Amino acid sequence: MSGAGHEHRHGDDRHRHEHLSHVPDAASPAVYAARAGLLFDPPARGDDVEQALRRFLAALSSALSAAGCTLVGHIKGGVNGAGGGLAFHLTRLDAAPAIAGGHAGPVSDAELTLNVIVFGVDEARLPALVQHAWAEGAGVAASWPD
Amino acid sequence: MDALCIAGFLGSGKTTILLEAARALTDGGARVAVIENEIGEVGVDGGYVREQGLPVRELFGGCICCTLQVGLVETLRSVRDSYGPDWVVIEPTGLAAPGDILGLVADTIEGLDLVRVLTVVDAERWSMLLEVVEPLITSQLESADVVAVNKADAVDDQQLAAVLAAVRRLSGDALVLPVSAATGAGMPALLRAMS
Numbered sequence: 603m604s605g606a607g608h609e610h611r612h613g614d615d616r617h618r619h620e621h622l623s624h625v626p627d628a629a630s631p632a633v634y635a636a637r638a639g640l641l642f643d644p645p646a647r648g649d650d651v652e653q654a655l656r657r658f659l660a661a662l663s664s665a666l667s668a669a670g671c672t673l674v675g676h677i678k679g680g681v682n683g684a685g686g687g688l689a690f691h692l693t694r695l696d697a698a699p700a701i702a703g704g705h706a707g708p709v710s711d712a713e714l715t716l717n718v719i720v721f722g723v724d725e726a727r728l729p730a731l732v733q734h735a736w737a738e739g740a741g742v743a744a745s746w747p748d
Numbered sequence: 749m750d751a752l753c754i755a756g757f758l759g760s761g762k763t764t765i766l767l768e769a770a771r772a773l774t775d776g777g778a779r780v781a782v783i784e785n786e787i788g789e790v791g792v793d794g795g796y797v798r799e800q801g802l803p804v805r806e807l808f809g810g811c812i813c814c815t816l817q818v819g820l821v822e823t824l825r826s827v828r829d830s831y832g833p834d835w836v837v838i839e840p841t842g843l844a845a846p847g848d849i850l851g852l853v854a855d856t857i858e859g860l861d862l863v864r865v866l867t868v869v870d871a872e873r874w875s876m877l878l879e880v881v882e883p884l885i886t887s888q889l890e891s892a893d894v895v896a897v898n899k900a901d902a903v904d905d906q907q908l909a910a911v912l913a914a915v916r917r918l919s920g921d922a923l924v925l926p927v928s929a930a931t932g933a934g935m936p937a938l939l940r941a942m943s
């Protein structure tokens with residue numbers, strides 16, 4: 603990040619945003635957004651899906667803290683499958699996430715939608731931090747975009 | 749067509765307040781359309797607002813106050829021509845400077861009568877936000893017509909009074925109102941102030 607520019611990485615594809623000049627350099631936002639396919643084997647009860655999501659968010663909060671995160675913009679998204687959906691929103695690392703919704707029956711596959719904006723962390727590290735937190739925290743198979 | 753831009757830092761309560769504002773407008777007989785913008789490539793709020801029964805257009809992967817200006821203008825024209833709303837309610841990303849959006853749409857969208865800016869402030873994280881992104885918060889307040897100091901339920905009276913005083917110093921002539929979108933406290937007064 604330099605000058606008034608905002609560098610924004612999506613996998614191997616590196617875009618240079620025209621500017622986010624109103625965002626001061628010292629407070630550069632790091633952005634990571636992705637959809638991941640989730641596979642629950644054996645199929646999980648609705649409560650277990652929510653617990654997996656909570657463990658992921660707790661693991662991600664610890665990892666971001668350790669990585670020097672100074673401020674959470676948001677960590678938000680959803681887990682949506684055939685039997686329903688969960689929406690989550692987090693604005694600080696030291697508080698429980700807001701989670702709404704639920705899944706009615708056993709869930710065998712679902713989609714995780716995730717949008718992370720944090721400050722004080724190198725954007726290039728975010729995909730690995732998130733994916734590692736999912737693997738360690740949720741313990742549910744996920745296929746992430748390249 | 750009138751436009752209401754609901755600005756404010758990430759996670760301050762824009763979508764929650766947007767849904768209340770849109771409901772109040774719809775209850776009053778207005779046709780309402782919503783434009784949602786997310787800086788990441790994955791939209792989250794658009795789907796949620798659509799589930800609440802509102803027509804939504806989404807813009808991802810940038811910010812409508814700078815990198816997605818062209819997209820905003822095209823989307824506004826398309827919504828105006830295809831849906832003919834009385835009100836279009838816009839939620840920019842929490843990194844947007846609403847003043848830039850105001851200038852852009854006022855100059856380029858024919859048939860736009862009024863553009864109002866409501867800036868939402870997160871009372872709970874106020875000092876934390878000033879520490880890291882003060883210039884952004886200041887710019888979001890400078891161009892507001894009305895400021896909602898939200899999450900009043902999450903702070904004590906003394907903290908709320910301090911945030912209100914600080915916000916009033918930074919908001920020029922804007923009307924500054926404490927609200928809790930979560931409990932509904934202060935929401936009727938806020939909705940009246942915007943209508």
Ligand SMILES: Nc1nc2c(ncn2[C@@H]2O[C@H](COP(=O)(O)OP(=O)(O)OP(=O)(O)O)[C@@H](O)[C@H]2O)c(=O)[nH]1
Pocket residue numbers: 676678691692693700756757758759760761762763764765793841842898899900901902927928929930931
């Ligand atoms: N305690 C409390 N929480 C609130 C209030 N309003 C919103 N929230 C919570 O704050 C979080 C963010 O609310 P949103 O309405 O999604 O905020 P936003 O500004 O649209 O967020 P982004 O789109 O991520 O920038 C959610 O978990 C809400 O439930 C409030 O008045 N009090």
Ligand SMILES: [Mg+2]
Pocket residue numbers: 762763764793839
């Ligand atoms: Mg929102």
